[in-house]
Amino acid sequence: MSSDNHVIAGPPLRLRPLREADEVPFAAAHQALAEEGYHFGLDGYQAGCSWPGYLQRVRDGQAGVNLPAGRVPATFLVAEVAGQIVGRISIRHELNDFLRQEGGHIGYAVLPAHRGRGYATEMLRQGLVIASSLGVEQVLVTCDDDNVASSRVIERCGGKLDSTAMGRDGSTLIRRYWIG
Numbered sequence: 001m002s003s004d005n006h007v008i009a010g011p012p013l014r015l016r017p018l019r020e021a022d023e024v025p026f027a028a029a030h031q032a033l034a035e036e037g038y039h040f041g042l043d044g045y046q047a048g049c050s051w052p053g054y055l056q057r058v059r060d061g062q063a064g065v066n067l068p069a070g071r072v073p074a075t076f077l078v079a080e081v082a083g084q085i086v087g088r089i090s091i092r093h094e095l096n097d098f099l100r101q102e103g104g105h106i107g108y109a110v111l112p113a114h115r116g117r118g119y120a121t122e123m124l125r126q127g128l129v130i131a132s133s134l135g136v137e138q139v140l141v142t143c144d145d146d147n148v149a150s151s152r153v154i155e156r157c158g159g160k161l162d163s164t165a166m167g168r169d170g171s172t173l174i175r176r177y178w179i180g
């Protein structure tokens with residue numbers, strides 16, 4: 001999806017939609033991030049759930065069809081390097097109250113085994129191009145106040161700190177950045 005790749009070294013990173021053949025690596029990715037308390041699969045993904053059903057939910061989520069209450073349309077893509085899934089990104093097409101306060105337009109994660117190679121920075125750069133193609137020019141990106149790597153990613157992509165606010169869990173400080 002990008003011709004302008006900023007990965008530090010090695011083969012290029014590209015963002016692409018999920019495929020039927022991704023079921024096994026996707027489950028492994030979900031498990032790897034769950035061990036750190038993060039979700040790789042969004043849209044209600046659970047280990048062992050129907051994969052065709054999940055793919056349909058992701059497609060529906062992008063089209064804004066059958067959205068659960070409180071959800072906005074979002075584009076979910078995996079990041080692939082040399083044929084391997086290394087991360088995922090979710091690009092929300094609009095904000096609701098929760099996203100405006102702490103979720104932001106774009107969320108991303110890189111698998112533990114693939115960190116520190118510039119992948120998240122490249123994913124956000126490409127995600128910003130996709131957001132722009134969806135008409136989102138001012139992009140809100142957030143991270144926990146103590147997530148040094150993520151705040152670095154956002155700042156490298158031009159993020160300007162707007163505010164630091166308490167998350168709805170009442171204990172996590174969230175940094176809110178605007179890009180664009």
Ligand SMILES: CC(C)(COP(=O)(O)OP(=O)(O)OC[C@H]1O[C@@H](n2cnc3c(N)ncnc32)[C@H](O)[C@@H]1OP(=O)(O)O)[C@@H](O)C(=O)NCCC(=O)NCCS
Pocket residue numbers: 038108109110111114115116117118119120121122142143144147148149150152153156
């Ligand atoms: C945050 C995360 C996406 C970073 O992914 P990544 O691919 O390792 O990030 P990059 O390689 O693009 O590194 C970005 C910057 O952070 C720095 N960085 C990476 N890990 C770091 C760490 N543990 N401590 C401090 N800085 C770190 C890098 O040096 C780089 O800075 P530089 O551009 O000045 O060299 C990844 O750690 C992750 O998925 N964490 C769990 C989920 C998460 O936090 N998602 C973001 C939610 S807002």
